[in-house]
Amino acid sequence: MASVDTLLHIAPYTVRLRSPFAAVQRHLDTFYADVPRGGAQDFVDFDLQVLPARGARRWWHPQARFLLDGEEPFFPLPADQAAPLFEWGMNWCVAQRPLGQLVMHAAVVAQGGDALMMPGFPGAGKSTLCASLVMKAGWRLLSDELAILDPGRGALLPHPRPISLKNASIDIVRAFPGAHLGPVFRDTRKGDITHAAAPAASQRQAGQPACVRWVVFPRFEPGTAPRLEAVSRAEAFVLISEQSFNRERMGAVGFDALCALLTGASCFEMVYGSTDDALALVSQVTGSRVPGMAP
Numbered sequence: 001m002a003s004v005d006t007l008l009h010i011a012p013y014t015v016r017l018r019s020p021f022a023a024v025q026r027h028l029d030t031f032y033a034d035v036p037r038g039g040a041q042d043f044v045d046f047d048l049q050v051l052p053a054r055g056a057r058r059w060w061h062p063q064a065r066f067l068l069d070g071e072e073p074f075f076p077l078p079a080d081q082a083a084p085l086f087e088w089g090m091n092w093c094v095a096q097r098p099l100g101q102l103v104m105h106a107a108v109v110a111q112g113g114d115a116l117m118m119p120g121f122p123g124a125g126k127s128t129l130c131a132s133l134v135m136k137a138g139w140r141l142l143s144d145e146l147a148i149l150d151p152g153r154g155a156l157l158p159h160p161r162p163i164s165l166k167n168a169s170i171d172i173v174r175a176f177p178g179a180h181l182g183p184v185f186r187d188t189r190k191g192d193i194t195h196a197a198a199p200a201a202s203q204r205q206a207g208q209p210a211c212v213r214w215v216v217f218p219r220f221e222p223g224t225a226p227r228l229e230a231v232s233r234a235e236a237f238v239l240i241s242e243q244s245f246n247r248e249r250m251g252a253v254g255f256d257a258l259c260a261l262l263t264g265a266s267c268f269e270m271v272y273g274s275t276d277d278a279l280a281l282v283s284q285v286t287g288s289r290v291p292g293m294a295p
Contacts, residue, residue, distance in 0.1 A: 004028065007038030011206035012148065012157045013099075014042050015090070019050040019082065021064065027083035030182050031162045031197050046093045050082050068093055077188075084185055084193055087164065094146050094159070095245040101157065102250060102257045105243040106147040108156055108210075109139035115156050115210035116286060117147055117265075118218050119243045125220030125278075128169040131196055132275045133282065135176040141202040142210060151250075151257035155209035160202040162195035170194050172275060214285055215240070215267040218278065226277040228284065229269045236267040 004019045006028070016038075017024070038044075046068060053063035053076050062079035065072055066089040073092065077085050095103050106119040107130035116139070120126040126144070133139040142156055144163040149156055162182070165173050173179055173196055180197040215236050231239075237258060241247055247254035268285055272278040282288070 007042055007044065008032060009036040009038055010090070010161060011159060013045040013094070013159075014038050016044045016047045017050070017086065018048070019086070020052065021050060021079070021082040023080070023083045024050050024086055027086065027182065031195060034200060034203055045099065046090070046097070048086070048089060048093070050086050050089070052079065068097075081185055081188055083182075084164075084188065084195075087162065087195065090161070091145055094148065098148070098246050100151070102149040102151060102247060102254050103245045104147040104149070104240055104247075105145070105245065106240070107144045108142035108147045109133045110142055110156075110210040111139055111286070111288065113208070113210050114213040114286075115142065116214045116216060116282070117156070117212050118216050119147070119240050120218055121243070123220075124218055125169075125272075126218050127164055127166075128172060128220070128275065129218050129278050129282075131163050131165065131169075131173045131176065131179070132279055134163070134199060134202070135173070135178055135196075136275075137279055137282075137288065140205055140210075141198050149257055149261055150209065151253055151260075153209060154257070154260050155211050156261075157209055158202070158206045160198040160206055162197055164193060164195055166193045167191045212261050212265050215262070215265050216282065216285060217267075217269045219269070219271045220273070220278075221271055222273055224271055224273040226273065226281055227271040228281050231267040231269050233262045233265070233267060236262055236265075 004025050008015045049067040051065045063076035064079045064082035064085050065076045066085050106117050107126040108117050118126045130144040134141045141160045143159040148159055182195045184194045186192050270281050
């Protein structure tokens with residue numbers, strides 16, 4: 001098996017990753033080839049390992065283990081899921097060790113310095129909508145999964161990584177112009193999953209924060225007519241708090257940071273039955289044009 005031992009500058013963090021799995025090396029080659037590498041002098045935020053299971057189990061039921069700083073925070077997964085285990089483990093690290101940042105469960109895209117934040121519960125369709133905005137409408141990807149707020153700057157920090165897709169979303173996104181998807185992993189705990197590469201332009205702009213100008217709570221309902229409703233900032237605060245991993249732990253700093261994030265933001269709930277409907281509603285909210293769609 002190919003052995004991985006590398007330092008990756010996955011903005012805004014530096015990650016050391018070690019693994020003997022060839023699938024992990026292929027994953028890095030596919031999705032992180034242009035991510036800057038670090039050196040021995042760099043401070044490491046997350047020291048990660050994706051390792052085979054120990055003992056007799058490794059022979060009759062091969063598994064992959066995820067370790068952070070030598071500790072194993074959750075149970076192993078089948079060895080053929082070693083690559084997505086790295087992505088899931090990274091999400092866990094950012095959510096559980098936010099290093100002074102407020103971390104929320106939301107997709108984030110931007111135009112220039114203006115960010116569109118899309119919080120949502122699992123199944124709301126935010127990753128598919130995020131991929132639509134990035135690949136069909138030219139928005140910059142900050143993250144499809146984690147909104148990372150720097151309280152000192154009052155801005156969201158880019159964290160461009162592969163967009164996680166599952167089940168029916170896979171074929172939808174595969175048809176988007178410029179979409180580059182990796183292998184499909186079947187029968188995971190989330191069903192069938194794959195990843196879509198973050199655009200190179202988004203990775204090049206990973207050092208450029210953005211301030212939230214719009215908050216949209218998306219909800220995909222097949223066959224439904226598109227619907228857009230304004231949401232008060234007070235209601236948005238409550239809904240985002242429910243999707244925050246550490247606001248309560250951050251106390252007054254987290255409270256004030258979330259209040260500041262919503263100051264001046266326009267907030268909406270959006271229900272849609274297709275990606276084209278969703279793009280049209282986002283265009284209505286932000287005043288942006290979607291290439292190839294009538295004004």
